[in-house]
Amino acid sequence: MxxxxxxxxxxxxxxxxxxxxxxxxxxxWAGHRPTPVASGLLLVASLFLxxxxxEGLSVARRLAGFAPGFSLxxxxxxxxxxxxxxxxxxxxxxxxxxxxxxxxxxxxxxxxPAALGWGRVDPYTAGWHFSALFVGVGLSTxxxxxxxxxxxxxxxxxxxxxHLRGLESTNYWDYLVDPLYFLIxxxxxxxxxxxxxxxxxx
Amino acid sequence: MxxxxxxxxxxxxxxxxxxxxxxxxxxxAQPGPRFAVPPTSVATGAKSxxxxxxxxxxxxxxxxxxxxxxxxxxxxxxxxxxxxSREGARDVAVFFATRNAQGWSExxxxxxxxTARRELGHYVRKVGNAVIFADGRGKISLLYVAIxxxxxxxxxxxLKESSDLGHTWTSSRRLVLSPFFNISDLVKxxxxxxxxxxxxxxxxxxxFGKFPELLWLNVPGLPAPAIxxxxxxxxxxxxxxxxxxxxxxxxxxxxxxxxxRDLFLSRTTDxxxxxxxxxxxxxxxxxxxxxxxxxxxxRLLLAFNDTPTGRANLRLAVSPDDGVTWQRGPYxxxxxxxxxxYPFLLSSRDGLIHLAYTWKRTAIQVVxxxxxxxxxxxxxxxx
Numbered sequence: 001m002x003x004x005x006x007x008x009x010x011x012x013x014x015x016x017x018x019x020x021x022x023x024x025x026x027x028x029w030a031g032h033r034p035t036p037v038a039s040g041l042l043l044v045a046s047l048f049l050x051x052x053x054x055e056g057l058s059v060a061r062r063l064a065g066f067a068p069g070f071s072l073x074x075x076x077x078x079x080x081x082x083x084x085x086x087x088x089x090x091x092x093x094x095x096x097x098x099x100x101x102x103x104x105x106x107x108x109x110x111x112x113p114a115a116l117g118w119g120r121v122d123p124y125t126a127g128w129h130f131s132a133l134f135v136g137v138g139l140s141t142x143x144x145x146x147x148x149x150x151x152x153x154x155x156x157x158x159x160x161x162x163h164l165r166g167l168e169s170t171n172y173w174d175y176l177v178d179p180l181y182f183l184i185x186x187x188x189x190x191x192x193x194x195x196x197x198x199x200x201x202x
Numbered sequence: 203m204x205x206x207x208x209x210x211x212x213x214x215x216x217x218x219x220x221x222x223x224x225x226x227x228x229x230x231a232q233p234g235p236r237f238a239v240p241p242t243s244v245a246t247g248a249k250s251x252x253x254x255x256x257x258x259x260x261x262x263x264x265x266x267x268x269x270x271x272x273x274x275x276x277x278x279x280x281x282x283x284x285x286x287s288r289e290g291a292r293d294v295a296v297f298f299a300t301r302n303a304q305g306w307s308e309x310x311x312x313x314x315x316x317t318a319r320r321e322l323g324h325y326v327r328k329v330g331n332a333v334i335f336a337d338g339r340g341k342i343s344l345l346y347v348a349i350x351x352x353x354x355x356x357x358x359x360x361l362k363e364s365s366d367l368g369h370t371w372t373s374s375r376r377l378v379l380s381p382f383f384n385i386s387d388l389v390k391x392x393x394x395x396x397x398x399x400x401x402x403x404x405x406x407x408x409x410f411g412k413f414p415e416l417l418w419l420n421v422p423g424l425p426a427p428a429i430x431x432x433x434x435x436x437x438x439x440x441x442x443x444x445x446x447x448x449x450x451x452x453x454x455x456x457x458x459x460x461x462x463r464d465l466f467l468s469r470t471t472d473x474x475x476x477x478x479x480x481x482x483x484x485x486x487x488x489x490x491x492x493x494x495x496x497x498x499x500x501r502l503l504l505a506f507n508d509t510p511t512g513r514a515n516l517r518l519a520v521s522p523d524d525g526v527t528w529q530r531g532p533y534x535x536x537x538x539x540x541x542x543x544y545p546f547l548l549s550s551r552d553g554l555i556h557l558a559y560t561w562k563r564t565a566i567q568v569v570x571x572x573x574x575x576x577x578x579x580x581x582x583x584x585x
Contacts, residue, residue, distance in 0.1 A: 061325070163223070173381050
């Protein structure tokens with residue numbers, strides 16, 4: 001992986017935005033909701049903290065030892081949340097957010113249990129060459145885009161990034177979902193379903 | 203049509219096109235990979251005088267383990283193993299040495315956690331299992347395990363290559379083979395070369411499941427330089443030794459991962475695309491590493507701990523019928539309460555068989571013999 005490659009930049013940006021969101025949330029919980037200017041300063045501080053080398057390796061690159069990449073929908077979610085805290089434009093609408101969580105939960109449920117050894121079939125292999133994965137995600141992307149859903153555009157970026165080898169992985173699954181996204185998406189998606197059933201059940 | 207609808211239309215067309223594009227190489231794909239298997243030569247070594255010699259390799263480390271061998275040039279052997287204060291310690295290094303007519307060279311560390319961190323540009327806490335293999339044209343590949351967090355289940359595989367017989371090495375490259383934080387793929391045994399170039403490397407998972415996989419490395423025609431496929435899942439058997447029988451047929455002998463203390467066997471008849479369910483061979487396995495190879499005369503040779511508990515002996519066995527039945531051969535070594543483990547087998551171009559193994563965790567022992575010696579001992583071997 002070369003310096004300033006997409007994978008390298010994302011390995012710095014995503015943890016820095018994650019730290020920024022964590023600090024922002026902590027400040028809000030403490031009763032000091034940061035102003036947009038203070039939020040900007042928090043973001044700069046987060047980028048600085050994650051990129052300062054300690055014994056030759058930045059904290060962001062140390063974290064990259066544990067997670068080789070972040071999926072594009074997760075990057076979109078974290079950029080959306082960061083823009084929101086900075087008082088920037090709304091990247092994703094609330095209904096679209098729900099779809100992002102459902103996507104992460106559904107794709108992760110299809111992938112992870114089987115890929116980690118549950119059964120004989122390994123769906124992860126389907127991400128290296130043309131397979132039902134490409135057909136399914138291609139059609140989903142087209143339908144979502146046709147409905148004006150921004151998850152469709154993010155999936156278009158994901159397939160383009162896969163062709164350009166934008167992440168360290170060469171497997172298409174890693175552009176669609178990652179474990180961190182999945183672990184956050186499952187409770188979020190379940191919460192969304194519970195709220196929906198609560199509304200429709202009465 | 204307004205401009206927004208136009209952009210959406212272009213986006214949909216691009217999405218469909220980009221998802222369909224991988225179909226083009228898929229449709230044009232050459233026949234799948236085929237194992238490269240040298241023709242058998244029944245007479246090889248049979249009329250030669252028996253040869254059997256033993257050598258000790260060590261790096262002066264308190265603990266050494268997991269040796270592998272390759273033949274980068276005719277008459278030149280190379281070995282790699284890891285050593286440090288103890289297994290899994292942060293000071294572990296992967297060592298490399300070569301053997302020519304004058305004997306073994308001084309072992310040199312090829313990679314440590316510190317050098318892996320520097321080369322990979324991310325955190326590596328420790329390194330471990332390493333396997334070397336050579337393409338016969340002077341290029342040596344070193345596949346090794348790097349761990350950022352946890353134990354062996356936190357492993358990922360990294361690759362280094364040398365084009366000058368191990369004097370210099372390329373920087374490490376991490377192979378992304380697993381969707382779950384890229385863990386936990388490990389390697390123990392050597393690969394089989396493929397007819398069109400590239401390798402089928404037997405690797406394995408040991409996180410939630412313990413099962414064997416194949417790493418298809420640098421195979422022309424495949425969409426990525428490193429792809430892995432699964433032989434079977436679950437927690438029955440892992441740490442495979444891959445033996446190709448012909449271009450399409452191969453078998454995997456696997457260490458047990460279950461309470462059944464048997465050596466397991468699985469077969470493929472389509473060059474690794476599909477594998478049979480693992481079956482016990484009737485030979486014991488004490489949750490310890492094994493290796494196997496195809497002898498020049500077509501028989502199979504297995505090195506294993508012939509005990510359901512412990513690793514106090516190391517023994518050879520031969521199969522004349524592609525792994526259906528096994529005839530126990532000589533003990534390579536045995537001593538109560540001692541550990542002799544992780545055998546690695548190599549057949550060199552001069553007809554010799556080389557067996558490297560961990561000797562009481564303090565040295566790497568290399569035993570070299572020919573088929574004549576093996577056959578002379580088979581008849582006398584205890585059952």
